[in-house]
Each structure stands twice: as structure tokens, then as C-alpha cells.
Amino acid sequence: MSIKINQINDWVAEIIGFDCANMTREMRQEVEEAFKRNHVLAFRDQSLTPRELSAFSRKFGPLESPINKLYVHPESNDVLILSNEIRPDGTAVGVVDGGDGWHSDSSHMAIPAKATILQSIKNPDVGGDTLYCNMELVLNALPQSTRDRIKGHFGVHNVSKLLNPRMTVSTNRPDAKDFYEKAAKTKPSVLQPMIRTHPVTGVHSLYVSPRFTIAIDGMDDAEAQALLDELFEYILDERFQYRHVWSDRDLVIWDNRCLNHKATGNLSPGDIRRMHRTVLAGDQAF
Ligand SMILES: [Fe+2]
Incomplete structure (x- = not known):
């Protein structure tokens, strides 16, 4: 073992003395092994350029192309900038409201x-933490009667905040309203299994989120919204959470x-x- 791993809890670990810019094949394999046992890996002291x-x-495999092209880094199309910084002309440097509701x-x-x-x-002086919720633990905590109600059902997921009564569009991001209006028209909802099987470990987890799951396919909407509210309450339970308080030059990978x-x-x-x-x-989730 050439990498040093410190467990933070059962499903989160930090990796010390590791240079992401000079990762050998052996080191990558060790990281991938660590990523099978952990859902969050935090690498300390990394200062990678966008390239x-x-x-x-x-x-680690092919990348998604960022859907918001406005905030892609000029040095790499793979890299999206998330930032609250607004230029003097009123334009945003990056996605201002990225990740502002629980989601996958x-x-x-x-x-x-x-x-x-x-x-x-x-890193800001105050705030800016990222919270993670282990949805395997959430699924395990559900009463059997609730598991029975969601088993075999599919959540309806949509990117537009305008279709999601649980979300509000940030007024801090100048283009947000336009972006979500366009998304509501051009990005159709997709169905995802409410109970997901991890393709590597085979472990089941609850696969819904307040940010993207707006309905349950084939279920009366009043019943579905009440059931989603019940499920989303579990995400707020700190027993299932890890809070990452960022240090300068942290690089975090999560599942x-x-x-x-x-x-x-x-x-x-x-x-x-x-x-x-x-x-x-x-x-594809299954
Ligand atoms: Fe996110």
C-alpha cells in the first residue's frame, strides 16, 4: 500500500501525502479500492491546474460534459466553476447556486x-461546508411499511427548479431564471428507481432527492408528495450525514x-x- 488512508467514519476517509497531479497506475488502483469501501474520499493539499x-x-473514466456551458473553465471544457463571485459588470464567475438543495x-x-x-x-473564511447523506443508511432506517411502498417504484427527476415546489431560484445568479425556464422546456423528466443497487458493491440505497425528484411515476400526486416529504425527512438526520469542512487545497471525490x-x-x-x-x-441506475 503506497497511499496513506485515515478513516474519518465508516464511509468517509482522507488521503494524506498524495499528489493527484502525479498519480501512478498503482496509486489509482489503491484509490479505486478505497473508493469501494468509502463513499467520500478527501485528498489534502492538492493544487491542480484545471488541465x-x-x-x-x-x-478514473470518461467525464460528463457540464450542462451549463457559461461557467466552464476557459482552460478545460471538463471543469465547471462554482463560485459566488460576481464581476463588476454584474456577470457571475461561476455557478452561484450550485448544490443548494440535497441531491445526487x-x-x-x-x-x-x-x-x-x-x-x-x-475557501471562504466562514461557511461553504458540504453535507453528505449516506442513502444506504437512510434506506436501512426506513420502516418496512415504507420500503414496501417504494419498492419497484420510480421517481420522476427534473433539473428545472421551476418545476419543483421545494426549490426556489436564486436571485444572486443573474442567468438562473432563464436557465431554468429553458431547462423546463428542453430537458424532459427522467425516471429513476427509488431503490438503487450500487453497481460495484451491490448495496441498496434510497435514490431520491428534494432537488431533483418532483413526483413518483404512476402514483397519485398528493400521496406521492406526502411520501417524498416523509423520505426527505430522513436525509436531514445527522446520524446519516458527514459534514466536510473544507481546508484550502482540499480535493474531494464522492459517490x-x-x-x-x-x-x-x-x-x-x-x-x-x-x-x-x-x-x-x-x-444507468437499476
Ligand atoms: Fe452537486
Whole structure:
């Protein structure tokens, strides 16, 4: 074993003394093994350029192309900028409201994401944490009667916040309303199994989110919304959560196939947070 792994809890680990910009094949295999046992891996002290972040990410498989082309990094089409910074002319530097509701990345697409890699470029003095919820633990905690109600059902997932009564469109992001109006017309809903099987470990998890799951296919909507509310309550239970408090130069990779996550925000006025993100493409959920 050439990499040093510190377990933070049963499903989160940090990796110390590792240079993501110079990862050998052996090191990659060790990271992939660690990623089978953990749903979140935090690499400390990484300072990759956008091109290096892209190259590091691609060693784990093909990447998704960011759907919001406005905020792709000029040095790499693979890298999306997430930031609350607004230029003097009023335009945003990156996606301002990224991750502001519990979700699993790209569950609104027919082929959802496998994993997300997020690199801290500029850490705020206060706030900006990321919360993760282990949806395997959530599924295990559900009463059998609730499991029976969702078994075999499919959630309806959509990217547009305008179709989701649980979400509001950020007024901080100048283009957000246009983006979600266009998305509501051009990005059809997709169906995802409410109970998902992890393609590598075979473990089942609850695969819904307040951000993207807007209905349950074939279920009366009043009944479906009440059931979704009941399920979403579990995500808020801290027993199932891990809070990542970012340090400068952290790079975190997480498994979207069994987690929900959320950006907590709460930045001080004028304090800037900037992250670079790549997304590893996944497989159809089953
Ligand atoms: Fe996300």
C-alpha cells in the first residue's frame, strides 16, 4: 500500500501525502479500492491546474460534459466553476447556486453521474461546508411499511427548479431564471428507481432527492408528495450525514450512486468561495 488512508467514519476517509497531479497506475488502483469501501474520499493539499484536474479525473473514466456551458473553465471544457463571485459588470464567475438543495448529481439525466470531484480553489473564511447523506443508511432506517411502498417504484427527476415546489431560484445568479425556464422546456423528466443497487458493491440505497425528484411515476400526486416529504425527512438526520469542512487545497471525490449532498452556503457578505468541479460519467441506475 503506497497511499496513506485515515478513516474519518465508516464511509468517509482522507488521503494524506498524495499528489493527484502525479498519480501512478498503482496509486489509482489503491484509490479505486478505497473508493469501494468509502463513499467520500478527501485528498489534502492538492493544487491542480484545471488541465491537471481534468487529466486526474479522466484516469478514473470518461467525464460528463457540464450542462451549463457559461461557467466552464476557459482552460478545460471538463471543469465547471462554482463560485459566488460576481464581476463588476454584474456577470457571475461561476455557478452561484450550485448544490443548494440535497441531491445526487445528474440524477435528472437518463445516465446519471458515477462520482463528482470537487477542488477547493478559494475557501471562504466562514461557511461553504458540504453535507453528505449516506442513502444506504437512510434506506436501512426506513420502516418496512415504507420500503414496501417504494419498492419497484420510480421517481420522476427534473433539473428545472421551476418545476419543483421545494426549490426556489436564486436571485444572486443573474442567468438562473432563464436557465431554468429553458431547462423546463428542453430537458424532459427522467425516471429513476427509488431503490438503487450500487453497481460495484451491490448495496441498496434510497435514490431520491428534494432537488431533483418532483413526483413518483404512476402514483397519485398528493400521496406521492406526502411520501417524498416523509423520505426527505430522513436525509436531514445527522446520524446519516458527514459534514466536510473544507481546508484550502482540499480535493474531494464522492459517490453519487449512494449519497445525497448539499452545499450549506452561509458565507459572509463579500467573502468568496471558488471550487472547480469535474463529474465522472456513470451507468444507468437499476
Ligand atoms: Fe452537486
